[in-house]
Amino acid sequence: MQNAVFKGRALAWLLLLPTLLILLVFIYYPLLQSFVGSVFRSNLFLGTRQFVGLENFRALFVGPLAPAYYQALGQTLVFSLGVVLIGLALSLGIATLANQPVRGARVYRLLLIWPFALSPAVAGTVFVFLFNPQVGVVNDVLGTLFNIRPRWLDTPPLTFALVTAAAIWKNLGYNIVFYLAALRNIPGELGEAAQLDGANGPQRFWRVTFPLLGPMTFFLVFTNLTFAFFDTFGMIDIMTRGGPIGRPPLDETGVTTTLIYKIFQDGFSGTGNLGVAAAQSTVLLFIVAGIALLQFRFGNRRVYYGGG
Amino acid sequence: MNRTRWLTHALLVLACVLITAPIVFALVKATQTRTQVLSPSLVPGGMLFENVRAAWTGGNLGIYMRNSLIVAAAVTFGKTLLSLMAATALVYFDFPLRRFVFGFILLTLLTPLEVLVLPLFDLVSQEPPESWAAFWQWLRHPANILNPTFGFGWANTYWAIIMPFLASATGVFLFNQHFRSIPRSLADAAKMDGAGPLRFLRSVLVPLSWNTIGALAVIQFVYVWDQYLWPRIIIRREETQVVQVGLSALLNASDRTEWGQVMAAALITIIPPLLVFGLLQEQFMRGFALSSEK
Numbered sequence: 001m002q003n004a005v006f007k008g009r010a011l012a013w014l015l016l017l018p019t020l021l022i023l024l025v026f027i028y029y030p031l032l033q034s035f036v037g038s039v040f041r042s043n044l045f046l047g048t049r050q051f052v053g054l055e056n057f058r059a060l061f062v063g064p065l066a067p068a069y070y071q072a073l074g075q076t077l078v079f080s081l082g083v084v085l086i087g088l089a090l091s092l093g094i095a096t097l098a099n100q101p102v103r104g105a106r107v108y109r110l111l112l113i114w115p116f117a118l119s120p121a122v123a124g125t126v127f128v129f130l131f132n133p134q135v136g137v138v139n140d141v142l143g144t145l146f147n148i149r150p151r152w153l154d155t156p157p158l159t160f161a162l163v164t165a166a167a168i169w170k171n172l173g174y175n176i177v178f179y180l181a182a183l184r185n186i187p188g189e190l191g192e193a194a195q196l197d198g199a200n201g202p203q204r205f206w207r208v209t210f211p212l213l214g215p216m217t218f219f220l221v222f223t224n225l226t227f228a229f230f231d232t233f234g235m236i237d238i239m240t241r242g243g244p245i246g247r248p249p250l251d252e253t254g255v256t257t258t259l260i261y262k263i264f265q266d267g268f269s270g271t272g273n274l275g276v277a278a279a280q281s282t283v284l285l286f287i288v289a290g291i292a293l294l295q296f297r298f299g300n301r302r303v304y305y306g307g308g
Numbered sequence: 309m310n311r312t313r314w315l316t317h318a319l320l321v322l323a324c325v326l327i328t329a330p331i332v333f334a335l336v337k338a339t340q341t342r343t344q345v346l347s348p349s350l351v352p353g354g355m356l357f358e359n360v361r362a363a364w365t366g367g368n369l370g371i372y373m374r375n376s377l378i379v380a381a382a383v384t385f386g387k388t389l390l391s392l393m394a395a396t397a398l399v400y401f402d403f404p405l406r407r408f409v410f411g412f413i414l415l416t417l418l419t420p421l422e423v424l425v426l427p428l429f430d431l432v433s434q435e436p437p438e439s440w441a442a443f444w445q446w447l448r449h450p451a452n453i454l455n456p457t458f459g460f461g462w463a464n465t466y467w468a469i470i471m472p473f474l475a476s477a478t479g480v481f482l483f484n485q486h487f488r489s490i491p492r493s494l495a496d497a498a499k500m501d502g503a504g505p506l507r508f509l510r511s512v513l514v515p516l517s518w519n520t521i522g523a524l525a526v527i528q529f530v531y532v533w534d535q536y537l538w539p540r541i542i543i544r545r546e547e548t549q550v551v552q553v554g555l556s557a558l559l560n561a562s563d564r565t566e567w568g569q570v571m572a573a574a575l576i577t578i579i580p581p582l583l584v585f586g587l588l589q590e591q592f593m594r595g596f597a598l599s600s601e602k
Contacts, residue, residue: 004402005495006505012401015505016409019394022475026428027416033427036454049455094323100316111324115331117581119534121552122574125559126330129337129567137333140348172327181593201312230422234536238556260422260537267426268541274426281423289418 034285037278056279065276068252069262076258079164080228084221087168091175091220092213096205098176099183109180115173120231123170124238128153131162153239156246156255163239163256167232174227175220182216183209222295229288233260259284331575338572345568355568360576363558363569368546369576372554376533377580379466379550383473383532384525391479391524392517396509398480399487400495410484417477422537429541432468434459468542469550473532479524486520487513522591529584551577 006012041052059065098108131138131152139149152162186209194204236242242257242265253262263284267277337345338360340353363369397403398410421428437443437458446452462468490513498508514521539550549557558573559565585592 005400005492005499006508008401008505009403011505012397012403015393015397015401019390019413019475019480020409022390022471023413023416023477026431026472026475027419027421027424030424030427030431031419032453033430033456034424037427094320097316097320097323102313102316102320108320108324111328114582114585115327117530117578117585119536119552119577119581121534121536121555122577125555125570125574126334128559129571130330130333135346135567137348137350144348169327169330184593226420230420230537231534233422234534234540234552234556237536237540238559263423263426264537264541268429278426281426285419285423288420288423292418 031285034278034281038275038282040275040278042274042278052275056273056275057283059276060279060283067249069280071246071250071252072257072259072262075160075255076229079160079167079232079256079258080225082164083167083171083228083232084224086164087171087175087224088217088220090168091172091179092217094172095176095179095183096209099180113173113177113180115170116177118170118173120167120170120233120235121238123166124235127162127166127169127235128239154244156244156250159240159244160255163232163236166235166239167228170235171224171227175224178216178220179213182213186212218295218298222291225291226288229258229284230260232258233264236261259287331578334571334575338568338575340568342566342568345571356572359566359568359572362566363573363576367558367561367566367569367573368549368554369551369558369573371546372549372551373576375466375548376551376577379469380529380532380580382466382470384529386470386474387476387479387528388521388524390474391476391483392509392514392521394480395483395487396505396513398484400505400508410480413475413477413480415477416475417481421472425538425541428472428538430456431459432472432542433461433463435461462542464543464545464548466548469535469539472538473535476524476528479528482520482524483517486517490516519591519595521595522588523595526585526588526592530581533581 038056039051039053041050041055042048060069094112098105098112102108130136133139133149133151133153136152138152143149150158152158190208190212191204194208199207236256236258240254240256242261243254245251245253246255257265259280263277263280266280267274333350336350336352339356340349340351341355344351344353394413398406434457437446443458446458460467460471462471494512494516495508498512503511534552535550536552540553540556543549543553546554546557555570555573555577559570
């Protein structure tokens with residue numbers, strides 16, 4: 001640490017006070033309550049509270065609630081994987097194209113990055129209409145061309161795919177903005193040097209550009225995971241409310257019920273034991289913290305852009 | 309060479325169409341009449357203003373937009389200010405526990421607010437103690453912390469959707485990085501000229517930080533504007549509800565969804581973040597480039 005420029009500890013603490021107070025009251029204190037809540041059985045209606053140790057976790061992992069919980073966990077993982085892999089591959093491809101020195105590149109870029117301003121709720125709303133079985137334009141086209149009208153919102157595999165597609169579409173703008181910014185920072189001479197050495201287009205991309213984008217890709221993997229885990233809540237709430245129930249063995253809960261959606265359902269839609277919802281929060285907290293720690297450990301520390 | 313160029317154009321056009329099509333579709337449908345909107349027709353109609361007006365007043369879109377604008381502006385401003393203050397303390401002062409405090413702030417990056425909605429709901433919605441004496445009485449029994457019975461009593465108010473968001477680990481982190489890239493000599497010079505820390509913050513640091521401030525403002529504005537889960541839980545009145553949840557209310561307002569109005573409303577909710585992004589795009593790109601270069 002370099003020497004401090006200013007003296008006066010009181011002023012330093014005063015400058016920090018608002019931030020520290022808010023984090024203490026609205027993050028650390030609820031965090032403690034979350035841990036505490038997960039070892040009690042609380043009944044919302046009776047207002048009773050009884051210490052049960054790890055009983056809530058047992059119920060979740062090996063008890064009667066386990067099948068539904070594992071289904072939600074598995075769905076969340078597949079969904080997140082789809083959002084990250086397909087979303088990032090598409091975004092990287094599109095950003096690379098838009099970074100080419102072609103005529104009208106500025107216009108292309110403008111048209112490609114505006115979905116940055118899309119919210120999950122808006123994406124869900126538009127998709128629900130596009131894919132409405134009766135009045136949606138997608139089924140109008142499919143009906144006319146192939147005489148099929150899929151029931152997008154209550155056929156489990158289709159619905160899952162549709163929500164995944166909506167999530168990918170929503171986040172394209174965000175990913176493309178960051179990839180374009182990163183591409184802008186790569187000196188053009190590197191590509192030219194490789195070209196002189198006889199590297200063709202794909203070789204230049206995979207050997208020069210892609211490794212240089214590594215830190216950005218790494219960063220985007222984590223922001224997209226957070227997006228898939230949490231930010232898609234509004235989209236799911238609008239499109240499916242977590243449904244529809246799948247065919248066995250996926251009939252324990254709705255096929256688009258993610259971990260956060262399940263916490264919401266169990267915690268706020270009138271199931272008896274809030275402790276189980278608190279236990280789910282605790283588990284999810286450890287998953288997210290683990291993912292974030294991986295990012296801190298292996299990622300480029302200098303790029304962090306999240307909401308928190 | 310020429311063929312690759314054509315291919316590039318073709319692929320770019322395809323990407324633009326795929327990305328833009330749903331919104332163009334929403335825009336066309338927002339202009340149609342109640343019967344047209346249910347038909348396959350993609351011919352623009354003349355009902356855009358009627359649909360907007362109906363959603364704005366009949367569907368409470370105006371109220372939702374006002375609420376969202378107030379909340380997003382307050383949080384964006386508050387977060388920026390608080391992060392600037394905290395980063396100034398961390399970079400230009402030396403005090404015991406400095407590293408611990410930095411860690412305490414950064415650690416909150418691990419806990420998204422969404423995971424904490426259950427306890428937050430209790431904390432924010434339960435009624436506050438009647439008097440300080442009652443609160444003091446409560447505090448005197450440490451075991452009470454395990455079963456909190458008091459809260460802020462903020463359910464259905466702006467406070468509930470502003471206060472928990474005001475501190476920002478991201479902001480403190482970014483300003484911390486940025487301030488460390490500013491030559492020390494500037495601070496020493498300012499001090500020699502007799503400027504105190506606050507004066508230094510206002511007249512030197514802030515003018516040198518516009519790119520970082522702009523980048524952070526874009527990210528925070530969009531983040532707050534998109535909030536859905538927390539307002540959905542803590543706000544149960546239309547008068548203080550935000551526009552994202554309002555959109556879902558509009559969608560489910562009746563058995564027969566007014567798709568023209570819903571599409572018009574969806575488009576209107578995109579305008580503020582688009583404006584913010586458009587205005588601050590250069591700062592955003594530069595502030596971001598700066599922080600990823602070093």
